[in-house]
Amino acid sequence: MLTVEDKSSTKSAMITREPTSSQQAGWQQALAAAVTDPRELLAMLELDLALLPAARAAHQQFRLRVPRGFVARMRPRDPADPLLRQVLPLAAELRQMSGFISDPVGDGAATLAPALLSKYSGRALFIASGACAINCRYCFRREYPYGDGIAAAADWAPAFAQLDRLADVDELILSGGDPLTLSDARLHKLGPALARRPWIRRLRIHSRLPVVLPERIDSGFLAWADALPIPLVLVIHTNHANEFDGTVATAMADLRRAGVMLLNQSVLLAGVNDDADALADLSEALFANGVLPYYLHMLDRVRGAAHFEVPEDQARRLAGALAARLPGYLVPRLVREVPGAPGKTPLNSGPVAVVPGDAV
Numbered sequence: 001m002l003t004v005e006d007k008s009s010t011k012s013a014m015i016t017r018e019p020t021s022s023q024q025a026g027w028q029q030a031l032a033a034a035v036t037d038p039r040e041l042l043a044m045l046e047l048d049l050a051l052l053p054a055a056r057a058a059h060q061q062f063r064l065r066v067p068r069g070f071v072a073r074m075r076p077r078d079p080a081d082p083l084l085r086q087v088l089p090l091a092a093e094l095r096q097m098s099g100f101i102s103d104p105v106g107d108g109a110a111t112l113a114p115a116l117l118s119k120y121s122g123r124a125l126f127i128a129s130g131a132c133a134i135n136c137r138y139c140f141r142r143e144y145p146y147g148d149g150i151a152a153a154a155d156w157a158p159a160f161a162q163l164d165r166l167a168d169v170d171e172l173i174l175s176g177g178d179p180l181t182l183s184d185a186r187l188h189k190l191g192p193a194l195a196r197r198p199w200i201r202r203l204r205i206h207s208r209l210p211v212v213l214p215e216r217i218d219s220g221f222l223a224w225a226d227a228l229p230i231p232l233v234l235v236i237h238t239n240h241a242n243e244f245d246g247t248v249a250t251a252m253a254d255l256r257r258a259g260v261m262l263l264n265q266s267v268l269l270a271g272v273n274d275d276a277d278a279l280a281d282l283s284e285a286l287f288a289n290g291v292l293p294y295y296l297h298m299l300d301r302v303r304g305a306a307h308f309e310v311p312e313d314q315a316r317r318l319a320g321a322l323a324a325r326l327p328g329y330l331v332p333r334l335v336r337e338v339p340g341a342p343g344k345t346p347l348n349s350g351p352v353a354v355v356p357g358d359a360v
């Protein structure tokens, strides 16, 4: 159990300094400076202010949040920009659509202790933080009651106590929210807790920060990753090739040098990446940055996200078209999360030859 933390026993504690509260790390300043006002976002991108009333109304339900560096990768004057579409609140979110509910993946039923979920054999998933650097409009946790679990998650002890009661877990997954919104001081407590549990063989982090706020991958974080007692798998989340720029490339290269294994998950989103060219370009951008595609998720049917849904037959055709033009290791597994299933449910069909000019 996590009681007394002996910081002097971790080598990373000696080589990194945690900024004091009056002196925030650069990434924490960038996080705090995110755009949260719909009017400001529209003005930055020189978009029509006619979009404002709807953006404001949907923002009341689930607020706008987007880091400035991510806005800089959007095309000005283009309301259909694939990055903008992921973050701009729209009137469509307010329409009630049957079948779109608040907890589409059954997290409520899988919660064992505050903030610890175990749905699949061998893996336990810890909601390490309720905070995100970006609010994705399609997020399946847009209504997750983070407040309940996160108070308890202020220290790791309850989650590790619960983890110790699970017999077969050899991989701990940090999810959220976004676990990389935690300070380095919080992350540093994890290393010794893992070292005391040698049956945990892998640490996995699911995070959007390395892409939407690459400032997070600073020297303190890299030293922490390097000093972990077990391999670190980082699953980033990108949906479109335009999310990559020079700052992201640098963060990915730094992570690889620190020995971190990099995978990507995407969500298949209408108007963002629902065509074979966009998906192929994304796989190529991932490879160029040393990241392999892992999952392409079907949208979870969360309330407010119906306008992002891609029908399953079209999704299978897209996956087939990708398989026909890319090496196997650049084709993500198309999956759906089915409540109660023992793992993600695969939907890929085999490669499908596409005649040039065909609409997929």
Ligand SMILES: *Cc1c(COP(=O)(O)O)cnc(C)c1O
Pocket (backbone or CB within 6 Å): 110, 117, 118, 119, 120, 123, 124, 125, 173, 343, 344
């Ligand atoms: C998706 C998920 C995992 C990880 O599944 P993998 O197929 O191993 O990537 C683990 N736990 C929960 C609760 C999940 O939703």
Ligand code: SF4
Pocket (backbone or CB within 6 Å): 131, 132, 133, 134, 135, 136, 139, 140, 141, 142, 176, 177, 178, 208, 237
């Ligand atoms: S970063 Fe992840 S958890 Fe946060 S809003 Fe986006 S999809 Fe949801």
